[in-house]
Amino acid sequence: MTLLTMKFGGTSVGSPEALAQAALIILEQSQRWDRVVVVVSAMNGVTDALTRGAVTAAAGDDQTYRAIVTDLRARHYGTVASLFSPDGERARLLAMVDEYLDEFAAFCRSVHILGEVTPRAMDAITSLGERINARIMAALLRKHSLRSEAVDATELIVTDDTFQNAVPLMDKTRDRVLASLVPLMDSQNIPVVTGFIGATEQGVTTTLGRGGSDYSASILGSCLDADEVWIWTDVDGVMTADPRLVPEARVIPALSASEVSELAYFGAKVLHPRTIWPVIERGIPLWVKNTFNPSCPGTRIVPELESSPGAIKAVTAIQGMSLVTVEGRGMMGVPGIAARTFAAVASQGASVLMISQASSEQSICFVLPTQAVSSVVHAIEKEMALELARRDINRVWSLDNVVIVTAVGAGIRSTPGVAARIFGALGRAGINVIAIAQGSSECSISLVVSSELAVEAVRQIHSQVILEN
Numbered sequence: 001m002t003l004l005t006m007k008f009g010g011t012s013v014g015s016p017e018a019l020a021q022a023a024l025i026i027l028e029q030s031q032r033w034d035r036v037v038v039v040v041s042a043m044n045g046v047t048d049a050l051t052r053g054a055v056t057a058a059a060g061d062d063q064t065y066r067a068i069v070t071d072l073r074a075r076h077y078g079t080v081a082s083l084f085s086p087d088g089e090r091a092r093l094l095a096m097v098d099e100y101l102d103e104f105a106a107f108c109r110s111v112h113i114l115g116e117v118t119p120r121a122m123d124a125i126t127s128l129g130e131r132i133n134a135r136i137m138a139a140l141l142r143k144h145s146l147r148s149e150a151v152d153a154t155e156l157i158v159t160d161d162t163f164q165n166a167v168p169l170m171d172k173t174r175d176r177v178l179a180s181l182v183p184l185m186d187s188q189n190i191p192v193v194t195g196f197i198g199a200t201e202q203g204v205t206t207t208l209g210r211g212g213s214d215y216s217a218s219i220l221g222s223c224l225d226a227d228e229v230w231i232w233t234d235v236d237g238v239m240t241a242d243p244r245l246v247p248e249a250r251v252i253p254a255l256s257a258s259e260v261s262e263l264a265y266f267g268a269k270v271l272h273p274r275t276i277w278p279v280i281e282r283g284i285p286l287w288v289k290n291t292f293n294p295s296c297p298g299t300r301i302v303p304e305l306e307s308s309p310g311a312i313k314a315v316t317a318i319q320g321m322s323l324v325t326v327e328g329r330g331m332m333g334v335p336g337i338a339a340r341t342f343a344a345v346a347s348q349g350a351s352v353l354m355i356s357q358a359s360s361e362q363s364i365c366f367v368l369p370t371q372a373v374s375s376v377v378h379a380i381e382k383e384m385a386l387e388l389a390r391r392d393i394n395r396v397w398s399l400d401n402v403v404i405v406t407a408v409g410a411g412i413r414s415t416p417g418v419a420a421r422i423f424g425a426l427g428r429a430g431i432n433v434i435a436i437a438q439g440s441s442e443c444s445i446s447l448v449v450s451s452e453l454a455v456e457a458v459r460q461i462h463s464q465v466i467l468e469n
């Protein structure tokens with residue numbers, strides 16, 4: 001019995017034409033595979049709009065969310081009206097859209113009254129886009145004479161209560177997935193599952209973090225022991241760079257799980273960073289494909305590549321970062337400074353993306369998202385109060401508006417001189433590198449550069465190091 005899990009991203013289900021195209025792909029694959037499970041995102045931009053409605057309502061604005069309701073209603077109504085005839089499921093779907101948008105408005109009204117939006121409320125609010133779209137897609141498959149039902153992942157994916165970035169509890173999830181989806185598939189149904197969302201054991205809605213629908217597909221694929229998981233998006237696969245920044249970027253036919261993890265972690269939005277391991281661990285092939293160019297094979301992600309042509313395969317950048325430096329001569333050789341520094345960071349719930357320490361041990365610097373910086377600096381100053389008073393540590397400071405640029409490729413391990421080529425490319429372009437780190441997996445090198453030079457740095461590495469491989 002063959003089983004395929006396919007996820008369609010926001011652009012792939014963001015218009016009547018895109019939905020129709022995605023439905024054709026599902027139809028075609030349903031003839032090739034015994035079983036197909038579909039995961040859908042909200043229409044592109046909808047999660048952002050829902051978020052904006054909640055945030056503005058919390059800030060005291062009771063107009064913006066109403067305007068958003070009007071926009072979202074028009075967009076979903078337009079989509080439903082163009083895909084479904086009045087004698088079909090149209091009226092039922094329009095009523096469904098109204099129901100969820102009424103729920104959104106009611107949430108925003110409460111948030112407006114309370115003057116705050118908790119992460120828990122945010123998850124309930126942002127889950128609505130996926131709930132609507134799964135129902136539209138299932139109805140569209142029924143229109144194509146397939147049997148299909150929408151399933152809310154709140155019934156399937158059991159998570160902890162880290163709202164907005166929930167962690168799935170895989171054993172419990174597997175039990176639910178097998179109990180709900182297998183009977184559906186046994187009766188020849190194609191389940192259309194909401195991406196992005198889950199629920200705690202108590203049934204409170206959570207989300208897996210922005211871009212999390214990819215992760216949903218991988219969780220379901222892993223629980224069902226799918227033969228393959230395909231991520232359908234709006235580009236031909238994982239590319240040598242973000243094509244929006246580098247128009248000459250090319251598709252990479254195959255990448256190892258470690259390589260793609262580094263890329264995703266350091267900002268390549270094409271895959272949510274947590275997508276990779278649940279499927280790769282179970283030996284399930286993962287593909288990234290283009291909904292709008294389905295004949296292009298896309299990118300295959302495999303556990304390991306036997307040979308890796310070229311040292312560097314892709315370059316990516318992650319914006320909105322700050323570099324924090326803890327410096328002082330008295331740190332030299334003193335055990336525990338790094339441990340205490342990072343314990344202070346962790347106490348603020350911040351996660352560090354990159355660390356580098358000067359060999360003289362006179363400073364430790366690390367990069368983290370700018371929004372976490374002030375509380376982290378404060379926590380470190382508190383932790384190191386004694387060292388600061390004794391001048392063993394001179395200062396703890398941050399540099400904002402920096403970007404991490406990461407070059408990825410398993411060939412880094414075996415190719416001498418890769419770093420030199422990268423620095424040569426940047427040097428010739430007059431781009432100053434503020435800090436450097438090489439991943440311990442040895443398949444990435446990360447550099448910190450000032451924000452305004454980030455795009456140029458990506459382009460230079462792409463043209464001088466990747467294309468010239």
Ligand code: ADP
Nearest residue numbers: 009010011233234237238239241242268269270
């Ligand atoms: P979806 O809604 O299908 O999940 P996303 O917008 O989340 O799509 O991700 C796809 C986008 O990721 C592409 O349109 C592209 O601009 C961006 N992207 C960034 N880096 C890369 C890369 N290295 N390869 C491919 N796409 C990339």
Ligand code: ASP
Nearest residue numbers: 041047196210211212213
């Ligand atoms: N709709 C969600 C988001 O925009 C999840 C996803 O698209 O993967 O973040």
Ligand code: MG
Nearest residue numbers: 009211269270
């Ligand atoms: Mg995405």
